[in-house]
Amino acid sequence: MITQKAFWQNGLQIALKKADICHRDSSLVSQAKNNSTSPKLDKIILESLPTPPPNGWELKKLGEILSNLESGKRPKGGVDNYTQGALSLGGEHIDNKNGFIKLESLKYVPLEFYKNYALQNKAIIKENDILICKDGALSGKIALVRKELTNQKAMINEHIFLLRCENTIEQKYIFYYLHSSDGQKSLQSKVTGSAQGGINQESLKQILIPLPPLEA
Template sequence: MSSDHVALGDVATFTNGVAFTSADWHEHGSRIIRIQNLTDATKPFNRTTRQVPERFHVRPGDLLVSWSATLGVFAWQGPDVALLNQHIFRVRPNRAVVDKRYLRHAIGAVLRKAERHLHGATMRHVNKSDLLAERFYCPSLEEQARAAGVLDAVDALRAGRQRALELCDELTRSVFLDMFGDPVGNPRGWELRRLGDLLSGIDSGRSPRCLDRPARPGEWGLLKLGAVTRGVYDADQNKALPEGFAVDRRCEVRAGDLLFSRKNTPDLVAATALVTSTRTRLLLPDLVFRLVLAEDSGATAEYLHAALTHPALRKRVQALASGSAASMVNISKGKLVGLSLPVPPLGLQQRFAALLHRVRTQREAQAAHLAKLDELFDSVRQRAFEGTLWDA
């Protein structure tokens, strides 16, 4: 290994957070930074008046690494000092040898590589000693700054495309509210019907032991929960089925399917995704329902997806879940079919579906551009940390 390569633990200090509990939470006090606050700016903060040592204080601009469940590296954007929760490292670089912006990209590259070291069956995490032992190319501070500038520029382009995707989603929600109103308050007085009365059935599959990789072209795969968790169908979130598995083709995912996650953590359960297109040979797992609309239901899949995705109605659906709030909760078919929701006139729903199709076309174009930028970023980052970024 070249002398220009160093271990993460040699150029920065990684401090794990405090194991705050619900007993520490208060209406006032310092904000507690949890992983969800790093991955979703809309998530509320828990606060505490508990006093903790200074090493657990996070200041604006500090680097943070989520090392459990969701891996990522972030710069704290808060306007004030906050407190570090468990499962997050605060990273303090040795500025004499490493540029903070360069270090952030280096950690991102290492996290992608370190995914193969993930431990745990349900709450997977990175082992700290493995992470700190990972080595990366660390040239002069001047060269680090130049490389970080290039990586920041490409990353800014990615952020712009990501924002465009978010605007498409915001437009969809805005159009839905303008046409139908809040599906819980039902200000237009639409007819209320049970979800079960709109369906001809609810399908679910099986969850056998799979291979630890996605299905290759032509192979059968099983959807993971991540395929629906974000509310947008992601066919890449799958695992290959073992050779010789007895496939039930009735459980194959098809375009037009409306998928619903019946089991997940309390925050993520009841995610709904509409399959507009998909690769072949993907099966439903037993943790995901397929809601099959009856032909004479008077409802469209587009309307039903948007309604179930609306935060107020989704919260009501999540309240149907049973199980420990600290782990996975489950929504039974019996409770789900009893859900009451407004059903506007079919013609209005069809107008919404047509508008949604146009927005979706734009969203798919933005997503394609983002995918190309992701590839470019990965290529530039790889070259940066191989020391070949400036090679002809």
């Protein structure tokens, strides 16, 4: 007999696989035009999910789901003088339209700087990590790290939040939710400040995520 946990995990895996395929379909993604996400893509993902229980999915705070939420650093004086080393990713490297990393106009930090953070296991980017712009005009932009950084050393700078879960299925699901129209509205609702506003860590933790009961 299949358990409830296995049922939801299987359903989420199917939905996430469809979502990955849709994100790779440039003709579908292009329909988003100037919008942050494609309504058609949102619909495909949502229709692929298992039917919620009668009382709906439990709403959990993002901070209760994540195992890791942090920002990064750059060397004192910035990174303009470095042409090699480990990649330093910021808001300009996030393509919010399709949720991918853009490896253009690359910036670097010295390897010793990178290694110091790697020893602390801080700010270092891994596959399936969620990256969110935290301040300025780019606040709320989001991407999922896929295979773009295979065999490359990379870390985030101080303008990015890195989100990670213990469960990869949950992690991908959170990305697709936050990249959806509803998720983007939730992120934008947490932006505070005027011209150079942003999202602080505590506000981000308060975002409610409709999460299937994987623990049952």
